[in-house]
Amino acid sequence: MSERMNERLEELECEIRSEIRQGFVDLQTENSDLIQNVGAIPFLDYKHFALKIFFPEGGPLANMMIKDISQVAVKIEVDEKCQVFSALIRDQTFLTCFVHALEEQKNFSIKDKCVVASLLTVALHGDLPYLTQLMEDLLQNLMDQPSNAQPKLLLRRTESIVEKLLTNWMSICLYGFLRESVGQPLFLLVSALTQQISKGPVDAVTEKALYTLNEDWLLWQAQDFNFSPLKLNVLFAVGTEGEVSESLEVNALTCDTIEQVKEKILQTFQRKFGFPYTQQQREIDIEYEKGGRYTPLEEVDGSSEVQGEVTMLNTLKHYQVPDGASIKVMTKKLHAPLSPQTSVKDDQNFSTKYFHLIDPDIDKDESNHPERKKLKLKEIYLTKLLSTKVAVHSFVENLFRSIWGMPNNKAPSAVKYFFDFLDAQAEKKKVTDPDVVHIWKTNSLPLRFWINILKNPNFVFSDLEKTPHLDACLSVIAQAFMDSFSLTDQQLGKHAPTNKLLYAKDIPQYKQEVKMYYKLVKDQLSVSSQEFKTFLQDESKKHESEFNESAALRELYKYMDRYFSEITEKLNQRDASSKLKEEMNRVKELFDDMKKSSWT
Structure with a gap:
C-alpha cells in the first residue's frame, strides 16, 4: 500500500512540476500577435447608442422613443396635445417643482427616477441648452441638501433624477469624442481579449477559459490540457x-x-x-x-x-x-x-x-477509481491571468490614454465646461480640500460615463455579443481604470484579490497621468457660455428628427397625473404664479379629454 502511495505522490509531484514549468514558459514566451488593425468599426448610430444609455434595460419603452416617420392621424392629434405639456416643462420653476415633488414620494423608486430622467432627456433633446441649465440647477439643489453633509460621497451613486440626467448629458456631449478618439482603441481591446481567450481551451459548457483576466473564469479543473x-x-x-x-x-x-x-x-x-x-x-x-x-x-x-x-x-x-x-x-x-x-x-x-x-462528478467512478481524478490546484494556473494581461496590455494602455489623453492639448468642451462648473461650486461653498473636487470630477466623468462604456461595449458597437466571460474580463479592466482615479494608496498582500494584484504595478503610473489630466483641463482656457451654448444647439439640431419627443411627453404625463396633488402643493410652496398652475390644469384637461375620446 505504501509503495503505491509513494508512486502516486511521485506522479503528482511530477505533474505539478510540469504544469508550473509550462506556466513559466508560457509567461516568458507570450507574444502579442493579436489583431493590430480592423476594417470598418461597426459603430451604432447615435440614437441607438443614446437609447442604450438612457434605457439600458431596453424593452417597449425604449423602442417607443425612436421617432416613427409613418405616424397615423391619431398620433398627430396626440402630439398636438403634447405641445402644451412641452411648453409647460420648459418653465424651469414648474420642472424643478415636478422633479422635487416626485423625489419626495416614498413609492417613487430609484428605477422610476432613472426612467423620468431619461424621459426628460428625450423630451428636451431638442433644447439641450435648457436641459443643461435644468441639470445645473438640480445639481446645486442636490449639493445644498443636508443629507450631503459628506461632500466626498456626492454623485457616487445614482439615487436622484439629476444623477441619471448627468449620465445622459455626458453621453450626449461626448458621443463625438467617443467615436473619434476612443472607439477604435475600445474595439481593438475587445477584439484582442476575444482572440486571447480563444487561443487556449475554453470549456463549452461553463465558458471558463485557460486564458482570462478574471480568476472566477479560469479553467483549472480540466483533467487534460x-x-x-x-x-x-x-x-x-x-x-x-x-x-x-x-x-x-x-x-x-x-x-x-x-x-x-x-x-x-x-x-x-x-x-x-x-x-x-x-x-x-x-x-x-x-x-x-x-x-x-x-x-x-x-x-x-x-x-x-x-x-x-x-x-x-x-x-x-x-x-x-x-x-x-x-x-x-x-x-x-x-x-x-x-x-x-x-x-x-x-x-x-x-x-x-x-x-x-x-x-x-460521477460518484461511482470516483470511489472505484480515485486515481482517474488528477489533483488540480487553481494556484498553479494563476500565471495564465498574467499571460493574458501581458498579451492585451498595449491595448489596455492605448484605451486608457485615449480617454485621459488630450488631443491637441484640449479636452472635449463638455468636460472643460462641467469641470469648471464643479470648481465654481466648490469655491462658492468654500470647499478648501482639493481631494473633494477631484472626487466630484471622478464621480461625474469616469465613474458615471466611461465605466459604463468600458463595461458595455455593446452600447457602442453593433453585432457585438458581450458574453458573461468577456463581461468578467472587462470588469477587471474597468476596476483598474477606476483605481487610477483613486486618491488612496492600496495596501495589497498575498490574500488580495487577483484582479487588484494584476494591475497593482501599473496603477501608480496611471494615477500620475490622471492627476496631470485634471491639471491640464483646469489650466485650459475656459469655454465661454455662448460658445458652449452653440455647441449644445448644434448637437440638438444634428439629431432633431431622431427621437419621438411626443412619446416621451406622454410617458412623463403619467407621472404628472399620478402625483398631481403633490406637484401642485410643491408649486404652492414655491409661490408659483397662478398662470403656471392654470397651465398645469389645462394640460390635465387636455389629456383627460384625450382619454375620454379614446373610450368612446
Whole structure:
C-alpha cells in the first residue's frame, strides 16, 4: 500500500512540476500577435447608442422613443396635445417643482427616477441648452441638501433624477469624442481579449477559459490540457452544384467543440473581409474532407463518449481532424419534422446533460477509481491571468490614454465646461480640500460615463455579443481604470484579490497621468457660455428628427397625473404664479379629454 502511495505522490509531484514549468514558459514566451488593425468599426448610430444609455434595460419603452416617420392621424392629434405639456416643462420653476415633488414620494423608486430622467432627456433633446441649465440647477439643489453633509460621497451613486440626467448629458456631449478618439482603441481591446481567450481551451459548457483576466473564469479543473493548435483550410459552399469558394485559413485547437470551430470560422471570415458571413452560426453545418469523402462534424452524434448519464461534446480530436485539414461550410439541412432546437445549447438541461473539458462528478467512478481524478490546484494556473494581461496590455494602455489623453492639448468642451462648473461650486461653498473636487470630477466623468462604456461595449458597437466571460474580463479592466482615479494608496498582500494584484504595478503610473489630466483641463482656457451654448444647439439640431419627443411627453404625463396633488402643493410652496398652475390644469384637461375620446 505504501509503495503505491509513494508512486502516486511521485506522479503528482511530477505533474505539478510540469504544469508550473509550462506556466513559466508560457509567461516568458507570450507574444502579442493579436489583431493590430480592423476594417470598418461597426459603430451604432447615435440614437441607438443614446437609447442604450438612457434605457439600458431596453424593452417597449425604449423602442417607443425612436421617432416613427409613418405616424397615423391619431398620433398627430396626440402630439398636438403634447405641445402644451412641452411648453409647460420648459418653465424651469414648474420642472424643478415636478422633479422635487416626485423625489419626495416614498413609492417613487430609484428605477422610476432613472426612467423620468431619461424621459426628460428625450423630451428636451431638442433644447439641450435648457436641459443643461435644468441639470445645473438640480445639481446645486442636490449639493445644498443636508443629507450631503459628506461632500466626498456626492454623485457616487445614482439615487436622484439629476444623477441619471448627468449620465445622459455626458453621453450626449461626448458621443463625438467617443467615436473619434476612443472607439477604435475600445474595439481593438475587445477584439484582442476575444482572440486571447480563444487561443487556449475554453470549456463549452461553463465558458471558463485557460486564458482570462478574471480568476472566477479560469479553467483549472480540466483533467487534460493536452491540446494542439491546428490550421484548417475552410471552403464555403457556393451555388447548388457543389462549387466551393477559395480556402480561408482558420486557427483552431484539437480540443475545440464543433460549435466552437464554427464560431472561429465565422470570426475569421469577418476579420478578413470586414463584414459578417451571409449566414449565422446556427444556420451552418461543417464537414471534414478526407480522401475525397466528406464526414459531417456534429456537436453530438452516435459516436459521442458517454460517462454515466452525461455526454461529452465532440471535438476535432474526437474526429481525428489533422493539421491542414479541409473543412467545408454549408447551409444546415432542415430535417422534418422541423424542430425549434437547432443546437444542443438550446436544451434547458444543457449544463447537466453534457460536458466538455471539465469531467462530470460521477460518484461511482470516483470511489472505484480515485486515481482517474488528477489533483488540480487553481494556484498553479494563476500565471495564465498574467499571460493574458501581458498579451492585451498595449491595448489596455492605448484605451486608457485615449480617454485621459488630450488631443491637441484640449479636452472635449463638455468636460472643460462641467469641470469648471464643479470648481465654481466648490469655491462658492468654500470647499478648501482639493481631494473633494477631484472626487466630484471622478464621480461625474469616469465613474458615471466611461465605466459604463468600458463595461458595455455593446452600447457602442453593433453585432457585438458581450458574453458573461468577456463581461468578467472587462470588469477587471474597468476596476483598474477606476483605481487610477483613486486618491488612496492600496495596501495589497498575498490574500488580495487577483484582479487588484494584476494591475497593482501599473496603477501608480496611471494615477500620475490622471492627476496631470485634471491639471491640464483646469489650466485650459475656459469655454465661454455662448460658445458652449452653440455647441449644445448644434448637437440638438444634428439629431432633431431622431427621437419621438411626443412619446416621451406622454410617458412623463403619467407621472404628472399620478402625483398631481403633490406637484401642485410643491408649486404652492414655491409661490408659483397662478398662470403656471392654470397651465398645469389645462394640460390635465387636455389629456383627460384625450382619454375620454379614446373610450368612446
